Amino acid sequence: MDFPTFLVQCLNAIQYGLLLFLVASGLTLIFGIMGVINLAHGSFYMIGAYLAYLLAPMFGDHFITMLVAGMLMAAVFGFVLEWVFFSFLYGRDHLQQVLMTYALILVFEELRSILVGNEVHGVQAPGWLAGGISLGGMMTYPAYNLFASAACLVVAFALYWVVNRTRLGMMVRAGASNRDMTRGLGINIRLLYRAVFAGGVALAALAGMIAAPAASVYPGMGGGVLIMCFVVVVIGGIGSISGALLAALLVGFVDTFGKVFFAQLSGIGVYVLMAVILVWRPQGLRNKGF
Amino acid sequence: MHSSVPLAAGAVAPRARWRGDWLAPAAVAVVLAFAPLVLETYYQELVMKIVIYAIFALSLELLAGTTGLVSLGHAAFFGIGAYATALAAPQYEAGSPLLLLGLSMLAAAAYALLVGALSLRTREVYFIMVTLAFAQMAYFVFHDTPIGGGSDGMYLMMRPVLKAGDTVLADFERPLHLYFAALGLLVLCYAFLALVLRSRFGHALAGIRINEQRMRAAGFQTYRYKLAAFVLAGALAGIAGFLYVSKNGVVNPELLSWHESGAVLMMIILGGLGSLRGAVIGAAAFVLLKEFYSSEALLGPAIAGRWQLTLGLTMIAFVALLPKGLVGIGRRFSFKRSRP
Numbered sequence: 028m029d030f031p032t033f034l035v036q037c038l039n040a041i042q043y044g045l046l047l048f049l050v051a052s053g054l055t056l057i058f059g060i061m062g063v064i065n066l067a068h069g070s071f072y073m074i075g076a077y078l079a080y081l082l083a084p085m086f087g088d089h090f091i092t093m094l095v096a097g098m099l100m101a102a103v104f105g106f107v108l109e110w111v112f113f114s115f116l117y118g119r120d121h122l123q124q125v126l127m128t129y130a131l132i133l134v135f136e137e138l139r140s141i142l143v144g145n146e147v148h149g150v151q152a153p154g155w156l157a158g159g160i161s162l163g164g165m166m167t168y169p170a171y172n173l174f175a176s177a178a179c180l181v182v183a184f185a186l187y188w189v190v191n192r193t194r195l196g197m198m199v200r201a202g203a204s205n206r207d208m209t210r211g212l213g214i215n216i217r218l219l220y221r222a223v224f225a226g227g228v229a230l231a232a233l234a235g236m237i238a239a240p241a242a243s244v245y246p247g248m249g250g251g252v253l254i255m256c257f258v259v260v261v262i263g264g265i266g267s268i269s270g271a272l273l274a275a276l277l278v279g280f281v282d283t284f285g286k287v288f289f290a291q292l293s294g295i296g297v298y299v300l301m302a303v304i305l306v307w308r309p310q311g312l313r314n315k316g317f
Numbered sequence: 318m319h320s321s322v323p324l325a326a327g328a329v330a331p332r333a334r335w336r337g338d339w340l341a342p343a344a345v346a347v348v349l350a351f352a353p354l355v356l357e358t359y360y361q362e363l364v365m366k367i368v369i370y371a372i373f374a375l376s377l378e379l380l381a382g383t384t385g386l387v388s389l390g391h392a393a394f395f396g397i398g399a400y401a402t403a404l405a406a407p408q409y410e411a412g413s414p415l416l417l418l419g420l421s422m423l424a425a426a427a428y429a430l431l432v433g434a435l436s437l438r439t440r441e442v443y444f445i446m447v448t449l450a451f452a453q454m455a456y457f458v459f460h461d462t463p464i465g466g467g468s469d470g471m472y473l474m475m476r477p478v479l480k481a482g483d484t485v486l487a488d489f490e491r492p493l494h495l496y497f498a499a500l501g502l503l504v505l506c507y508a509f510l511a512l513v514l515r516s517r518f519g520h521a522l523a524g525i526r527i528n529e530q531r532m533r534a535a536g537f538q539t540y541r542y543k544l545a546a547f548v549l550a551g552a553l554a555g556i557a558g559f560l561y562v563s564k565n566g567v568v569n570p571e572l573l574s575w576h577e578s579g580a581v582l583m584m585i586i587l588g589g590l591g592s593l594r595g596a597v598i599g600a601a602a603f604v605l606l607k608e609f610y611s612s613e614a615l616l617g618p619a620i621a622g623r624w625q626l627t628l629g630l631t632m633i634a635f636v637a638l639l640p641k642g643l644v645g646i647g648r649r650f651s652f653k654r655s656r657p
Contacts, residue, residue: 126635
C-alpha cells in the first residue's frame with residue numbers, strides 16, 4: 028500500500044467514524060438520560076438520508092441551510108414522537124420500550140416505502156463541493172467527503188460545548204447521574220427528556236443527511252448503522268460522549284482497514300474488536316462521565 | 318447449605334399448583350395432536366410454523382423471563398442450528414434426524430458457550446447490545462464467506478428419515494410425520510423447561526433474576542449458573558433451527574439476522590414474560606398476526622402488502638394497553654397466579 032492510498036483510507040476511516048459518532052452520541056445520550064434502549068435510532072438515520080434526497084433539489088447549493096432545516100424538522104419530529112409514544116412508558120419495564128421501538132422500526136420502514144418507494148437513490152453533492160482534491164500522483168479525494176468529516180467535527184465540538192459548558196448541558200448531566208435528585212431541584216425532567224430525545228433524533232438525522240451524498244440512500248440502511256452504533260456505545264461506555272467519539276473512530280479504522288486487508292472477513296473485524304475490549308474492560312473504555 | 322436459602326416467590330408450594338398448571342398445556346397438546354384430522358394442509362403448515370417458533374420462544378424465555386438475561390441475539394443459535402443440519406446432512410441420501418438434531422443442538426450450544434462466556438461479563442443494556450453484536454458477527458460469517466453458500470444460503474437436499482433397521486419410523490419428507498415430530502419436540506421442550514424451573518437449578522436462576530447480589534452472597538457462583546442457562550437456551554434454539562430447515566428445506570443468513578432476534582423477543586414480551594405458556598401464546602399470536610396482516614385473500618393486496626405498518630401499529634397498541642402481555646389478560650380475571 029503506497030502512501031496516497033493509505034491517506035485515502037485514513038480519511039475514509041475518519042469520515043465513517045465521525046458519522047457513526049453522530050448517530051451513536053444520540054443513542055448514548057438517550058440511554059444515559061432516559062434509560063431508553065432506542066432500537067428505532069437507526070431509522071432516524073434513514074429518515075435523515077431520505078430527507079436529504081427530498082430536500083436537496085429544493086435547496087440546490089445552499090447545502091448547509093438544508094442541513095439546518097432538516098435538523099430542525101427532525102428535532103420537531105423527535106419532540107412529538109417522544110410525547111406520543113414514549114412519555115407514558117417511563118414507569119414501566121425497559122422491555123416495554125424495546126417492544127415499542129421495535130414496532131416503530133416496522134412502522135417507519137413501511138411509511139418510507141409508501142411515501143418514497145423502495146428504490147435505491149443517489150443524492151447530488153452541492154456544486155461547490157463537487158470536485159476532488161489531489162493527493163499527489165493519480166489519487167484524488169472527493170471534496171464532499173472532506174466537507175462531511177469537517178461538518179461532523181464541528182457538530183462534535185458543538186455537542187461537547189453544549190453538554191459541558193451550558194446550563195442545558197448541566198441539566199442533562201444532572202439528569203443522567205441522578206434522576207430523582209434533579210427532579211427534586213425543580214428541573215422539569217419530562218421536558219428535559221423530550222429535549223434530549225429531540226436532540227438525539229436531530230443528530231441521527233443530520234448524520235443521515237451528511238452521509239447521503241457520499242453514499243447511496245436505500246431501504247434498510249438504518250439497521251446496519253444501528254448495530255454499529257451499539258458496538259460503538261458498548262466499546263465507548265454507555266452514556267459517555269467522549270467514549271463514543273473514541274470508540275467510533277476506532278470502529279471506523281478497524282472497519283475500513285479490515286476491508287482493505289481481509290476483504291472476505293471484513294464484516295467480522297469490528298465484532299472481534301468488541302470482544303477483545305469486553306475481555307479487557309467489560310464496562311467500556313470510558314464508563315464514567317461524559 | 319445452599320438449600321436452606323429462602324428463594325424466589327416461585328418456590329412457594331409447587332405441589333399445590335402442580336395439577337392445575339399442567340391441565341391447559343396438556344389439553345392444547347392433545348387438541349393439536351388430533352388437529353390434522355380436520356385441518357387442511359395450509360393450516361397444518363401454519364400450526365407447524367407456530368410450533369417451531371414456540372420452541373424458539375421457549376428457549377429465550379428461559380434466558381429472558383426466568384434468568385432476567387435479555388438477549389437480542391438469540392436468532393444466532395436458531396440459525397446456527399439450521400445451518401448445522403443443512404451442512405451435515407448427506408447430499409444424496411436422507412440423514413438420521415436424531416444425529417442431525419444432536420448436531421444442531423451441539424453447534425448452537427458451542428457458539429452459545431463462546432458468546433455467553435464473553436457477554437455474561439456485562440449486564441443489562443450492555444448485555445442486550447453485546448448479544449446483538451455477536452449474533453451479527455455470526456450473520457456475517459454466513460453472509461460473507463462461502464461456508465453456507467454466502468448470502469443465497471443453501472438447500473437441504475434430502476429431508477431426514479428416522480429408521481430402525483430397515484423399517485421407516487418417520488419420514489420428514491411427509492408433512493404429517495414432520496408435524497408430529499415438531500409437536501412432540503415442543504411438548505418435550507415445554508415439559509423439560511417446566512421441570513427445570515421446578516428444580517434447584519431453576520430456582521437459582523429465578524433468584525439471580527430477582528437479586529443476583531444476594532444469590533452470590535448465599536454462595537452461588539452466579540456466573541456459572543447464567544452461563545449454563547445461556548448454553549441450554551442456545552441448544553434449545555438449535556432444536557427450533559433443526560425443525561425450521563426440516564420443514565422449509567432451505568437456510569439463508571437472514572435466519573440469524575437481528576430482525577429474527579427481535580421478532581422472538583417480541584413474541585415473549587407479547588405473550589408475557591415470566592411464564593412458559595406466555596412464550597407459546599406469544600409465538601402463536603405473533604405468527605398469526607403476521608399471517609393475518611399479510612394475507613391478500615383476507616385484506617386485499619393493498620393492505621396485505623403493508624403488513625409491517627399494521628403489525629407495528631398493533632404492537633404499539635399492545636404495549637399501550639397490555640403492559641403484562643397476553644397472559645396478563647387471563648390473570649386479570651382470576652385470583653390464581655399461574656406460572657409457568
